[in-house]
Amino acid sequence: MALLAAFVGTPVAAAADDPDLTSFYQQKLSWERCGQDLQSGARSDGAGQPPGFRKRLECARLEVPRDYGNPGRSTMQVQLIRLKATGPGKRLGSLVLNPGGPGASGVNYLIDSGNSFANLGRRYDIVSFDPRGTGHTEPVSCGSKLAPPPGSGADDSLAAKEKRINEACGRYSGGLLRWVGTQDVARDMDVLRAAVRDDKLNYLGFSYGTKLGAVYAHEFPRKVGRMVLDSVEDPTKNAWQTALSQVRGFQRALDDFAADCTRQADCPLGTDEGKAQDQLRHWYQQLSEQPMKVKGETVDETSYVYALREALYSRSDWPALRQALEQLRHGDGAGILRLSDAGGGSAAHSDSVPARRIGQDELPPQDQLALRAISCRDTSERYGADDYPRAERELTKASPLFGPDIAPTLLDCYNWPAAGDDASRDVAAPDAPPLLLVATTNDPATPYQGAFNMARELRNSSIVLTYRGEGHAAYTTGDPCVQRHVDDFLLSGTLPKSHTSCS
Template structure:
């Protein structure tokens, strides 16, 4: 889950949405969305090639569940039918996080790469673009070339103004509790009594809110890379700053062992070399084909590459090229899609999603939090962020200003207690920089239903795609056979 940067709305309105009546306990629907059935057809216009069997459809949902006749939104859904062998178990809905990642495109790409093949044998894999993202009714902030401010708070205000101008009628409805209601409409349209769900990163937030809102429709749920529901924005940012600093050290140690392009033979020396390169860009910017590589872009590129150990090779290449005065690879790592404009990434990964990802993320994040920080209040945190991370502290601290100019949001997405829902399997990586390891234990306690944590001793954000046979087997054994790992299981 990339650091929560940013969604706008009124707390009272969302509270009404959260309390809107779901299907009754006997399964009958109280809103017309639950009477829908999906009509499947070939998926047209996808930016990636998915399996030939992949189909797409669209559902309509109320913009406001408390007032379902006040307007509708489209929710785009995809299906990759179960391949066999073995009896079909139903539908497995997958959310790849963000927030803002269009699930249809990501599922097509992941499945085409064979990454979900065993689950696809027994389940229809279901992708969907949550409200505000991708092919669903999207957040549109228009042409952002007019965003010229360099001060973080002033820039955030300009972006907020542009988003209100182009999507003002949508912004107050894009929060996670409404997305959880949409997810229940998807479940019903698929014909499933209970939701079987695999959520990554932000998908853990969405899945936990779903269990809170719809415990009696919750089935087998796996959350990988689990956000901490007990932290506010400042706590989340501080935890991430410390975790990214630790992840940088892990990269540095690996780089030093291979012969790193950054001066230094030890973990500490390589970290110091990476920090020195950032300082050298503080007073000048390096021209590249994609723009000017300044200190901010450099640190963003380094930070992005720490989300997956698979990207460490590309970070070494970017650092090596930078030593020769070529900053293009670092720019590609830094800005695969900045302010809604897609750029060509070094490789396809979950953070390189094209389309409206950045603006959807901003809108959803700001809608999900009531905190609005002043520059003075953020400046007062300088010492804490510097202690958390000497390299990333300042830049992560600045993200606390990203919701400046947005209407206050609502903390409903932090309410996840689901004592009557089935226990979930939470997968957490000890070296995860984006959703630090303690968050999974805190989520398990907050769910209050006996949910179990599977620990992966490794690096990167999320574990299921981290090439660990142990994690893969544990997740699939639960989703396919209902077999939970033992308490305290470690991979």
């Protein structure tokens, strides 16, 4: 037992009065074939995956303290999933994935996208998990339906509705909300590292997963192995600044799409780039004034903007957006509806960007509730009704299309029933080895400069690899240059030289 403890390590050098976490760090995982209840939540029906792929998936539960300051009081079970290394070559341990969000299910992500990591999966067990508050790990719940505003003269404003949602979350999940922050999940990842018998954590995180990886490096610098952060969050920006940065990022991406479209023979926006922007705004106004019905569903200005956003996450979706806009030009909103419902298939699309707005008596879906809970735990900012007019004004000025859609996210923590703090923005890790950061020049959700700000804040000589392209999550675009550099680092420890770029 003493030898085992020495191998798996402990979280940090323990002080005499630190709580005893030994039993958590020495637990043995019971891996078994994943049940249908877990696999049913994924989007994939097996298409695009190799034969027998789902049969290779194994699942287990990891026991962690709900409160690391008082580990004996109560625990929770973190849902894990893995694909065992296939060979050939010497096994390198486990590679832990996080797809982002916050709020995205790592279990669903590995089921849907595990084959994207086939090269790495020859020598690593590919492992992912549902962070606390998400998926199958004590998901945040706010009830099944939102109670109507009290009284006939009740406030039905957007701010009032956000307040009602948050009050419902307090009623149904009040005992959980204090314990879903990024720092808690980072500590869970260190218990996971020990449970898979790795001396150091090897990790690939996308989007919000880059924040999680950086916080882990800050908390456990001497336990960092080979760590890649792709589509990097900017730790120097607060929630307001992040929202404004994303609005500008999506507008730049739409500008790039429009410019590209006008050069295509089948562009529904015509051949004049200036008029193309006018047309995009015209459809927004038209759908605002007169929504369409498609198979019983409403296509309005919100679903239109959501469709635009989804297509801008990957350049490979631009042809589908051109086709959807061509249909819209002929009075058919079916393509817009398909795109607006298409989110979540690849590395997470959340990162504070909202899902479509919902009715007065509806609650957001679970992943959006988890996003809200984790984000509110990770910040002390609490914007309310008095702040919203300025937020909407500033963001709409930055983009008439995306500003009104993203501004409501600043109300997510209005009257949130649990306290938050800004501790997770501290990512300094001077004692950790260098990380590989991957940044896309035209990433709409996590703009390019954020990776350089993260590298500076880490203070450990981390390297930024530039991908000169469009979209979010460079590794999963299939770009051979990006994949070669990431794989070289994860498989052999070879970092690219500073200022390396792929195009």
